Amino acid sequence: MAEKSGADILVQCLVDLGVEVVFGYPGGAVLPIYDALYNHPTIKHVLVRHEQGATHMAEGYARSTGKPGVVLVTSGPGATNAVTGITDALLDSIPMIVITGQVPTQLIGTDAFQEADTVGITRHCSKHNYLVKDPAKLAGIVHEAFHIATTGRPGPVVVDIPKNVQIATAPFIKPGPVQHASYRPQVKADAAGIDAAVEMLAAAERPILYTGGGVINSGPRATELLRELAAMTGSPVTSTLMGLGAFPATSDQWVGMLGMHGTYEANWAMNQADLIIAIGARFDDRVTGRLDAFAPNSRKVHIDIDRSSINKIIDVDVAVVADVASALEDMIALWKQRGHEKSDLSAWWDRIDGWRTKKSLSYPEDGKEIMPQRAIADLYQATRATGKDVIITTEVGQHQMWAAQHFGFDEPNKWLTSGGLGTMGYGFPAAIGAQMGNPDSLTICIAGDASIQMNIQEMGTATQYRLPVKIFILNNEYMGMVRQWQELTYESRYSNSYSDSLPDFVKLGEAYGWTGIRIEGPDDLEAGIRRMIETPGPVIVDCRVAKLSNCFPMIPSGAAHTDMLLDPRQIEGVMSDEAKALV
Amino acid sequence: MHIQEELSQRHVLSLTVSNEAGMLARIAGLFTARGYNIDSLTVADITPDHGVSRITIVTNGPPKVIDQIIAQLDRLVSVHKVTDLTEAGPFVERELALVKVAGTGEDRIEALRLADVFRAKVVDTTIESFIFEITGTTEKVDNFVALMRQIGLVEVGRTGVVGLIRGKEPV
Known part of the structure; x- marks a missing residue:
């Protein structure tokens, strides 16, 4: 041979x-x-x-x-x-x-x-x-x-x-299908877990579907089945940062992202639910807040392909070890077979609608400065209007949370962000990778002025392969999330969180053969975004935003879902050592 | 602020794993990375083709942590099976120790007498010393070593625990 x-x-x-x-x-x-x-x-x-x-x-x-x-x-x-x-x-x-x-x-x-x-x-x-x-x-x-x-x-x-x-x-002989001696992930759920989950869902008065990145990892079928399950049960749906797009943000049943920077309605619905169905989500500390106050009166079903995720942080009543799509398929089939009908959840929805009236994602505007939230919302509207397939990546920090809050995702695989590790420098290269795999999509990296510098050398890569990625920098001249935590915890002592000596991003873009755009104020915002979208080839946008705005709502470290801060006036500037010691 | 600790339970875990390079580092590293405790760890291959090893780990932690340890071990690609012997039912556990004791006169006689009580064997001797071989539970070995310390303990080598479920079935 x-x-x-x-x-x-x-x-x-x-x-x-x-x-x-x-x-x-x-x-x-x-x-x-x-x-x-x-x-x-x-x-x-x-x-x-x-x-x-x-x-x-x-x-x-x-x-x-x-x-x-x-x-x-x-x-x-x-x-x-x-x-x-x-x-x-x-x-x-x-x-x-x-x-x-x-x-x-x-x-x-x-x-x-x-x-x-x-x-x-x-x-x-x-x-x-x-x-x-x-x-x-x-x-x-x-x-x-x-x-x-x-x-x-x-x-x-x-x-x-x-x-x-x-x-x-x-x-060389081409290997056949892999037959591994010890690695055999469980894909199909045990029947007992599915049975219990379906009966609990049928009996629930205040259910919520808490979805995560596992839905997206499971593939497009899982996303379809999630929509079907939500429609069948009429249950509200929330998601982790990693799961955004698995369920459409334009749906009436969508209550927004949950967790540290999630919506008031999502976190209160989790807190007051009588049944939480966790689907491909792992009860991360950014989601649960204070553990002893997490969803105190709920029963919990946890669907996860990784058994070690179950009961790691939160003890659950029903464990379903399975691939999300397989588990949802089994649940939907059993729901139909048992002849369950959609319950009357109107009292539950009335309460959720009450929490929605808090409008927890609202932000003050003075017309003189661009509010970063406004920049994201305008970017969302402008990109939607193009009718193109849009992929958003982010770096890590305030801009990431604002993007999660104010950019709506209706489809999976369109939102790429570093959730678990929180890696500054992820978003721009991720956009290049996404553009390689989706040459016709409008691929935008929403960045901060600090994060973008962590892998800014990849501008040369985009130039070399003629990849028309866009970088949209919310430039507030700070490591904004660090500054925000210093305001919350250390009486606004801004230790090393000011972005001194920033480059001229427009000139930097031009040096790499890109188009550079600067947006100075609210009057330039719409035109600047439009120009970014319409300009062929790679574009870097330096969008100057309000320097000191903070990301709200927020559940401070160690606080319960019900202790959300909704606006800056609630900040005291100091924290207990117990709270300081949390991440 | 002070660091709080939870009450721990002792568990004996028995693992079968592929006998490949780095396997022990994967297991030991998992324990350090996730902050779990190892009281003892033994490993040796157990199949004629040297393809599979048994690892016995004595660990301690609160029940929730023990569950996590098992789930995390089970998730390693090259781990075949994890059994918590402490949960699985009655099991036999043994460790072996070599105990070097020095002394003369009455101490020598007392050492031999105690060794006889513990059914320890003499595997080396000089005019002024013995090495005893003792097998038993961790507690038995501890007790023997504690007594020898009073007579003239020089040093101890211990294997750590191995264990199997009682009865005819495998774990």
Whole structure:
């Protein structure tokens, strides 16, 4: 049998697994793989400017297309630079395969040039990882890596390939379907859990569907079934940050995002519900607030493909370990089979409508400064009016929360944000990755002036591949969320949260061959946004917004859902040590 | 502000795992990363092809934490099965210790007498010392070592606990 080199085996596997794009950066320990990719007819390689950028691009590509993202980096610094993105993908359950070069096997452990213990470093920030010491095992491992990354609770898988393994040859047989000895995620729920969930839902007087990123990870079918379940039961629907878009924001049953910066109605509905159905959500601390005051009078059903998510933070009454789509399908079928009708939830909806009248997302405007919330709302309206497919990514901070609050999402896979790890520098590369996977979509990164600088070098990547991404910076010259917390907790001592020495973003854009637009005040806002949308090619917008506005509503750390702050006058400027010690 | 701690229970967990490089680091690292306790950990391969290892971990924590430990271990890709022996029913647990004791005269005789009571074997001897081999529960080994300390304990090596469910069925 003709033998292939490790590098050729790897590339053949990528082709066989349907990989179309690889985000990467060459270096000594991956030169054989780069040579195998040279002028490749089907795999497009996107050359990034920093390996962290490659990982977030792969995440953006994965989350917007539903396909796994693939990263290729060299040993040592190439691998360590990828660690933040790998961790981000683990926390947000993004399917990603990271291929790292490694020094040749005989040099492993000798502190060789550009050697790092990549499997050691990534062991606890990846779903799984491999060091491949034999080219004959490479094909099986690569297929297994894709299987593990994309099934169960998705996540990043690292495959570390020493340089001599890339060059050495072995017989190549295309692997068949993966039969793993121990990894078999439970996809179908046990019947008892489904039965209990359906009966509790039919009997509930104050139900709420609490949905998360797992609905989106489960695929488009899960989103359809969620809509069907909501319609059948008439229940209100809320979502975590990661789940936005799984249920349409334009629906009457939508009560907005919940949690620390969620709506008043969503958090009160969670607090007062008699039944919470958690669907692909994990009771994160940003969602629950103070644990002993979380939904005190409710029974809880938790649907999650990861058993370790169940009873981790909040004890639930019914555990349903399953893929969301499969569980919802079973629930809907049983609901119909039992002949359940939609309950009369009008008393519950009356209370929710009462909370809605608080208009917790409202904000003051003086007409002199652009309120950041207004900028997002206008951006939403203007992009909707284009009729185009719109994908929004964000960095991390106030702008991220304002985007979540004021930009409506009706479809899944259109909202890409770093939820679990909260990685500043995620959004812009994620937009590049999303644009690669969706060339015709209008892809906009909503950024802050501080976050955007964390991976701003990727402007060159967008230029090189003629990707028409837009960066919309809400520029308040602060790390706004840090400043906001300093106002809440440390009597407004702004320790190192002022963005001094900002670049001229317009000139910076022009230096990279982009169009730069500055929006100075409310009178420029509409025209500036329109110009950004209508300008072909990449555009960076420096939108100057009110410097000191804060993100409300807010549940301070350690507070209950019912203790929301609705406006700045409620800030005292000091907190107990117990509250200060929380994140 | 002071840090609060919850009451802990001792649990013996038995895992079967693929015998591959880095497996022990995955398990041990999971415990440190998530702040769980390891009282003892033993590992050895248990199949003729050396493909599967059994790891026995003695841990402690509040019940909710023990549940999380099991779920987190079970989620590792190369873990085949996790059994909480403490929950699964009656089980046998043993550890082995080598105990070096030095002394002369009456101390030597007393050491031998106690070893006999504990059914410890002498596996090495000089004019002034013994090494005893003792197997039993952690408590039994603790007690033996405590007595030897009064006579002239030099040092101890312990294997940590292994355990199996009683009866004819596997765990």
